[in-house]
Amino acid sequence: MTSSFGWLALDPEQRRRMMEAVDHFRDETTIDDLGFGGIRDAFSDTLFPGTSTLHTRLRYALFVPWLLQEASHRDTVAGMQSTFREYEYQLIEALQRGGEAEGVFGRDAGRALRRLPSEVYWGMLGRWGVFERGFTARGYFEREQLRREELRAAPSADDRDVHVHLTPTGLDPRLPDPPGGLLKNATFALRPEDAQYLREAITRTAAGTLLAHLAAHRPEIWTDSSTAPAGVGDPAIRQGLPPELGALVDRADRFALTAEGANLLYNLLLAEATGKHNRQGATLTKVYRDRMDAWFEEARSVEPLHVQDREAIWLMATARGRRVSRTTRDFIGTWADAVASASSAADLTGRADLRQLVVDREREKKGTRARLPPGNQYALDAWSGASGIGRFDYRWRNVSRHLQDLYDAEGVA
Incomplete structure (x- = not known):
């Protein structure tokens, strides 16, 4: 009899942790x-708080909230939820049209993809303050609908000193605006404002960590991906800590x-x-x-x-x-x-x-x-001849790719 296991998918963060546990079986270091x-x-x-072995490219930390915002324009919460899922599939095609291949969720599976980016990156977004604690997609859409009702009920006034109190959405108000045509043509390249936002989010919410240090202090030898330090113990990383x-x-x-x-x-x-x-x-x-x-x-x-x-x-x-x-x-x-x-x-x-x-x-x-x-x-x-012989890298392979994306945005006009 073939063995199997299952779990209750209570929220995106629990699903992410479960899928990361499954992926551990595929990596010699885990x-x-x-x-x-x-x-x-x-x-x-x-x-490296907020990171995961499932993460591929850093800009997904912005793609997910941007798609939430785009989907919230629908009339109903159910419509917003289905549109959000549809947009995640459309993002696959947009990234491919933009010339991206490495790190694209669903590059091969397309619409058969079952593990969407929002599930994988949810923990990161909460840890880095892009979402407030306890944030859910449905909760966000419900708040957006409530805000519309609050706006409709508010007295109209031309006086600029009159302010309407709106329920917070749960998204960080400092989030940069999405680029135009996001679902037509997308890339992983961060704009300067994207990189600035993510750097500030990391250093604010993960102060004192190696992730925050490297987000703010690029090692001198690290000029591109070919010169990235080999691991957390590399002298280039230890210098100046x-x-x-x-x-x-x-x-x-x-x-x-x-x-x-x-x-x-x-x-x-x-x-x-x-x-x-x-x-x-x-x-x-x-x-x-x-x-x-x-x-x-x-x-x-x-x-x-x-x-x-x-x-x-x-x-x-x-x-x-x-x-x-x-x-x-x-x-x-x-x-x-x-x-x-x-x-x-x-x-x-x-x-x-x-x-x-x-x-x-x-x-x-x-x-x-x-x-x-x-x-x-x-x-x-x-026994295959090797089991668990890789030295622990503490997610460095994923984190170094994120940092490279951040560094690549430096000096971009």
Whole structure:
């Protein structure tokens, strides 16, 4: 029998989180066999609030509210809602006519697209203050209809000192006006006023974060997409960071490195259990021993993940609503201390207690789906040769694309 799952789509933000969870299964940096995901996501939310692995291009943060405004011209709330959905489909065609391909939602699916941009970007728009808290499309349309009634009921007057009180729409009044012909021909290129608005929204609502810092301070080496820093730990990003933010970025970088080592050991155990080879004919056992050696040389060149670092991480994760269980703390602490005391990768791969630590951790997180013996032989046989071996990038691939869009608008006349 084919397994499946479902959920109740109560609001756009819940749907976005669910779809992001589904997408995690498609990305090697997000597969979570050993239970690092909650802390990884806490770092991501802290460094880059409002972002998601589902995001493609930054201008969708403006397309969505612009389409809401355009749809609100209909007579009824139901008509506004259906028009808004129709406009999201029309936007696909407008972007294609504008010559865009990379990052277009529905580029291939067209009107068969089921996950629309509004669902994906809703969380960002609320976090960055484009929408007020608790904002919904239906609520916005209902307010627009109420505002019409308030205008009709207001006394007519030529006196400029007479002001009519209107119910707020829930949209940020500072939102720039949409360009003309938005649904005829659209691009991802931000106008100067678009970039200024988004930069101010980010720095206002996410002050003190790495996202806000980079929105306001473009690294000198970052001249175009080809020179973008490789990740949050890149020296070009660390340079000039305020001390507290610099310490956070450093902990995130060292946590990613520490977690990568545990995931490599996990894959080494899988390689030994299966005896598989790669396409070049080398045993995967040798491949992962070599990778562990290279990883350890990097790990020994930086500060270990000390107890005080780990305590700061637990506090950060808790502040972001991520529960860090005692077993998770113990697992990470034991592994980090082992890495700090080892003199070679062999000191780690040869320790029976660390091997059992990984086996027990997978069993705790995956239950009967655990691959390692005595586990699920079918799942072990189905192992592709790599699982969760990519180092955490904390959504940098998506965020750097957003920042590039922002930087590209600099100097545009």
